[in-house]
Amino acid sequence: MTGQVRTVDGRVAGRRGQATRQKLLDCLGEMLNSSPYRDVRVIDVARKAGTSPATFYQYFPDVEGAVLELAESMARDSASLSELVAGRSWAGRSGRQAAEDLVEGFLSFWRKNDAILRVVDLGAAEGDKRFHKIRTRILNSVANPLADSVKDLQAKGRGVDPDVSAPAVAGSLVAMLAAAASQQKGFQSSGVKQSELRPSLALLVHLGVTGRKPAK
Structure with missing residues (x-):
């Protein structure tokens, strides 16, 4: 059955076991x-969850294994970031709104998941392919539809120069957003207010996608 939760030794966890497992993750x-x-x-x-280490090991091989579960869950949630870009219009004021919505949604996602994202970044930087794959999934949830938007504008004779690589533009913009999001605190x-950061990022995103300043 899809969605079954299993213990480390392969047994299907019952409702109570699933609740315990989730409490440990929380x-x-x-x-x-x-x-x-x-x-x-x-x-x-285990102590914080009100249970024992033995119970923890029923569901996870170690702390890293549990962290990976949290990271996978976060990566699944990141699919919603695609909706901030896919199908959006980048013309006129709609383009300005698209850029602002993307920046706001991206920064909010990063703030919400800051702790686990720091672990994912650390693991990826250390060469752990599991964490690298998760990080790539998260960034691609925005980079792929953003590249499609750039390509669409190029095909219509608008946006950035058609000789410019759309995936490269999208990847650069997402890397910028990720770097900025991870440094919000x-x-x-340093004296940079959130109210100043968001419009600055939105301006850069709009310029990157359309080659133009956003409409006022």
């Missing part, structure tokens, strides 16, 4: 908000 997610990934121990997660400490 507690781990909370701990990642306040503790470095490498410092989180199985016994601490850093921007604030």
